[in-house]
Amino acid sequence: MSTALRGDGPIDCHVHCFGAGAGGSGCWIRVRGWRRLIMRPLLQQAGFRAGDLEGDFDARFLRRMEGMVADAGLRAAVLLAHDLPHSEKGEPMPSATPFHVPNRHVLAAARNSSRLLAGVSIHPARPDALDELEACAEAGAALIKLLPNCLNIDPRRKAYRGFWRRSAELGLPVLAHTGGEFLLPETDHRMSDPAVWEPVLEDCGLTVIAAHCGTRGHPLRPSYFPTFRRMAGRHERFYGDTSALHLPLRGFVLSACLEPEVERKLVHGSDFPVPFFRFGLPPRLWLRQGWGKLASNPLRRDLVCKQRLGFGADVFTRLARLIPARAWSGGEAKPPADRSEP
Ligand SMILES: [Zn+2]
Numbered sequence: 001m002s003t004a005l006r007g008d009g010p011i012d013c014h015v016h017c018f019g020a021g022a023g024g025s026g027c028w029i030r031v032r033g034w035r036r037l038i039m040r041p042l043l044q045q046a047g048f049r050a051g052d053l054e055g056d057f058d059a060r061f062l063r064r065m066e067g068m069v070a071d072a073g074l075r076a077a078v079l080l081a082h083d084l085p086h087s088e089k090g091e092p093m094p095s096a097t098p099f100h101v102p103n104r105h106v107l108a109a110a111r112n113s114s115r116l117l118a119g120v121s122i123h124p125a126r127p128d129a130l131d132e133l134e135a136c137a138e139a140g141a142a143l144i145k146l147l148p149n150c151l152n153i154d155p156r157r158k159a160y161r162g163f164w165r166r167s168a169e170l171g172l173p174v175l176a177h178t179g180g181e182f183l184l185p186e187t188d189h190r191m192s193d194p195a196v197w198e199p200v201l202e203d204c205g206l207t208v209i210a211a212h213c214g215t216r217g218h219p220l221r222p223s224y225f226p227t228f229r230r231m232a233g234r235h236e237r238f239y240g241d242t243s244a245l246h247l248p249l250r251g252f253v254l255s256a257c258l259e260p261e262v263e264r265k266l267v268h269g270s271d272f273p274v275p276f277f278r279f280g281l282p283p284r285l286w287l288r289q290g291w292g293k294l295a296s297n298p299l300r301r302d303l304v305c306k307q308r309l310g311f312g313a314d315v316f317t318r319l320a321r322l323i324p325a326r327a328w329s330g331g332e333a334k335p336p337a338d339r340s341e342p
Contacts, residue, residue: 009075010303010316011117013143013175014211014243014269015065017079017101017109018042019058026102027058035098038183045273045298062109062116069115072300076115077272078319080145080175081106083121085152085187088159090125093152096187103132107139110327117142117327119175123151124163133163137170142327143209147177148191150184155196164204171324173207175241178214178228179250180221183274189221194228194238201235207322209267213240213257215250225253232265239322242306242315243269246281254281258310268316270302281305 019027031039040050046064048057062079069077081103085096094100103120110118120136122129122144133144144167148155155164155176167174178194180186190196194214200206210231214224231238240262245254256262276298278286285291285308294301306315 008317008320010073010268011075011319012069012072012077012270012272012299012303013119013209013267013319014241015069015077015079015272015299016274017065017081017106018046018061018099018273019101019105020053022056022058025058025105027100027105029053029099031098035183041275042273045275058105062113065109066113066115068297068299071297072303074115074299074303075317075320076117077270077299078117078119078142078175079106079109080119081121082145083123083126083151085150086123086125087152088125088157090123090127090129092126096152096185097150098184103136103141107136107141110140110142117323119143119145121145121151122163123153124157124160125153129163130166133166133170133172137172137324137326140327140329141172142323143173143175145175147181147184148196149177149186149189150181152187154188154191156199161200161204164200164206168205168207173209173239173322175209175211177212177217178210178240179212179216179224180218182218189218192217192221193224194231195224197238198231198235201231201238205237207237207239209239209241209322211241211243211269212245212250212271213242213253213266215245215253217244217247217249219249223253225256229256229262233261239265239267239318241267241269242311243271244274246302246305247274247277251281254309263312263315266311266315267319267322268303268306268311270299272298272302276301281309285309 214228216223
């Protein structure tokens with residue numbers, strides 16, 4: 001078992017993991033229709049081509065990620081699992097998502113790497129949700145990643161309160177997608193409104209990090225940044241991440257994010273491998289000498305870009321104070337057993 005690097009240093013809280021199932025990883029990708037067009041640029045960001053999904057892709061992806069994190073000068077990156085959407089009765093809905101990354105895959109990656117942390121994903125309607133939560137916490141999970149608008153989760157449901165409370169007791173924050181979603185099919189776009197977390201923040205003691213700060217992720221959906229901003233000021237345990245704020249639909253909020261009362265509630269995240277749109281950023285950033293060299297490592301480019309924008313050092317290190325200490329040592333227990341594949 002390796003121990004992730006301690007000490008101060010920037011942490012990327014939002015790095016997606018992909019796998020095709022090689023080596024029994026349990027991961028799968030089933031992209032249909034126009035979304036096939038998106039796969040190529042996503043893989044390119046990680047230095048792969050579509051044909052590379054064959055063979056030992058899953059292990060090579062993890063090795064590539066570890067190398068990119070080290071080369072970027074990051075202390076660590078949180079690698080995100082992706083649970084299946086479930087009905088409110090707890091039935092899995094595998095056809096409603098184009099990919100799946102089981103928790104045991106990211107937990108094993110974190111355990112075997114000095115630079116990767118595990119972001120697990122647990123749908124709270126799962127019949128085994130609480131057991132999985134305990135097992136993941138014991139195995140060294142850093143946080144729980146959820147997309148309520150794509151996984152069919154209404155965080156306000158009373159039936160989920162026990163899950164949120166136990167997550168809070170275990171010290172696990174929820175990194176929740178907010179703002180509309182373009183790349184993945186949505187089950188209910190209204191669940192991308194940060195306000196759906198307000199009753200949870202008031203009653204459950206949970207720390208919630210709103211991915212993308214509620215900014216617009218779909219051209220036909222509203223921006224919830226004003227809601228994010230109000231909630232960040234009101235709720236001590238409510239934060240936002242800076243992931244994908246370079247995208248044209250989201251970038252309008254960058255100057256507002258640099259205001260002290262917003263910046264003090266932000267954590268650094270890239271949303272790798274979402275392709276980088278430099279034209280969403282002020283030209284003074286990317287016209288500088290040396291910008292071209294950054295393209296070889298999207299994690300480094302995102303980090304340098306956020307630093308040049310003027311985000312303070314605390315934004316890059318804040319996550320360390322929001323996740324359990326045991327996440328740095330990969331936990332003491334084995335990762336949870338695999339669930340039967342759909
Ligand atoms: Zn993301």
